[in-house]
């Protein structure tokens with residue numbers, strides 16, 4: 001299976017398992033709080049960081065290709081609210097993370113995640 005087809009199949013599976021709700025974390029790539037996310041997500045994030053030279057990611061805001069950890073500002077982690085092993089990791093570049101308003105980053109994150117949850121929006125978790 002080529003990469004594009006594989007990616008599309010993964011997205012379709014993620015969408016099926018999501019059931020309309022995702023739990024998301026937007027965390028600084030160097031923030032120790034990253035480890036407060038579920039262990040599987042933390043592992044996926046670390047693998048994503050390690051694989052950047054071989055599998056670069058596009059910044060969700062400016063579409064810059066991020067090929068090295070030093071270019072990475074933040075990670076958008078998401079997983080279905082119901083317990084599954086599906087998860088996604090998206091990247092925000094250093095420059096956008098440092099200079100964009102949080103609203104703009106959240107807007108870009110909303111666009112990305114709407115591929116999985118059409119018309120989805122962010123809401124705070126009840127405390």
Ligand SMILES: [Zn+2]
Nearest residue numbers: 059062093096
């Ligand atoms: Zn960027």
